[in-house]
Amino acid sequence: MEFETLILGAGAAGLMCAAHAGPGVLLIDHARAPGEKIRISGGGRCNFTNLHAGPANFISANEHFAKSALARYTQWDFIDLVERHGIAWHEKTLGQLFCDGSAKQIIAMLLTELDRAGATLWLHTSIKDLRKTDAGYTVELDRDGAREVVRCRNLVLATGGKSIPKMGATGLAYDIAAQFDLPVAQTRPALVPLTFPEGRFADLSGVSLPVRLSNDRAGFDEAMLFTHRGISGPAVLQLSSYWREGEEIAVNLIPDVPLLEALRARRQSDGRRQLNTELSRHLPARLVHHLSARLPLSGRLGDQSDKALTALVAALSDWHLTPSGSEGYRTAEVTLGGIDTAALSSKSMQAHTVEGLYAIGEAVDVTGWLGGYNFQWAWSSGYAAGKAI
C-alpha cells in the first residue's frame, strides 16, 4: 500500500503529528489502544501542559534545540485546542494544567483531529523490516498477524522512550536511528524515585513534607515523600533528572520556616519545653524522631545555647544524602537522552542526512521537567514535523 507518510507510534507526539501532516498519513502502534501514557498520566486527569512552559524547563545536550518548536506551537495553542473541544481544565499548582474530567478526553480530542485530517490508524501493528529506497521507505508490517507492505515518502519516529516497558515502551526509535547512522545520546531513567539501602528510611515510609532539594546542577522547591525503598515526590522526581550515580543531594527540610527565630522565641516564652516537641510543630514528628538518632534533639529549649540552635538549624537546612540508585525504567516517567538533536533540524525535526526521516517526542534528546512539560514537547515537536511534511 502507498502512503505519503508513515508515523511510528500513536502516542502524544505521533497523534499530534498525524493531525497536521497533510493527506496520506498512516499512523501505527503495536498497542491495542492509542495514547496509553496519556490515559494514565496525571493520575488519570492528564497534566497536558504548563502555563510557564519555555526552553528553560527542558534538558538536552543542546539547550537551544527545543526553542523553535516550542515557540511555534505553544502551551496557549494547546489550551486553545482543548477549549475548542469543550474540555474543562484547571490549574493545580505551579502552572500545571489538568482536565477537570478525564485524560481520556485528550485522547478523544486527538482522535477527532486525526479523523478530520483523514489519517489512517492501525493498532496492534509492528514493524518487521524497514528499508530506504530512492523514493522513500519500504516497510514490512505485522498488522494483527497479517503481513502488510507499506511504501511511503516520509517516515516519522514517534515511539517514545524506554520508560515503563510494561506499557509497551521499546527502544525502536533508537534502533532505527542507529540503522540510519543517526547518533543517539546515552539514555537513562528520569523523573524517577531514588532508592537507598534497604531499611534506611523504613521508619519514615509515608512521611511527606515541603523541601528544597538540590545539587550542583539544579534545585527544586516541592514536596518530598519517604517510601519504604527511598525517596519520591515531585522534588525528588525533578532532581532525579539532574542526578548521577554516586552523587550526593542536599535536602533543606525547612525551606520556608524561619526556624532559628521561632526556636529562640519559644525558648524565651517557654524554656521548659522539650526541643523535639517544639521541632515537631515545624516538621513531621516521625522525621524528628528519625533525626534524633544523629542530631542532639533531646533536652529542654531553655538549656540550648544560641550556638547549639544555630548548628541545629544549619543541619536541618543542609542534610546530605547519597542515593544508592533509582527505581529505573520500571517507574520512570520519562527517558533522558535519545536521538541526538545535532542530527535533526530544530524547525522540521527532519534528519539532516536522511531525506524524509523525522523524529519527535520523547525519542529525541529533549526531556522536560515534571509538570506538563513533556506533553508540551510532544505537541510542539509533533506539530513542527507535521507542518514541515
Ligand code: FDA
Ligand atoms: P509515547 O510513549 O506517548 O508514545 C509512544 C507510542 O509508541 C506508544 O503508543 C507505544 O505503544 C508505541 N510504540 C513503542 N514502541 C513501539 C514499537 N516497537 N512498535 C510500535 N509501536 C511502538 N508528561 C506530562 O507532560 N504530563 C503528565 O501528566 C505526565 N504523566 C505521566 C505519567 C506516567 C505514569 C508516565 C509514564 C509518563 C507521564 N508523562 C507525563 C510523560 C509523557 O507521558 C511522555 O513524555 C509522552 O507520552 C511522550 O510522548 P511520545 O509520543 O513521544 O511517546
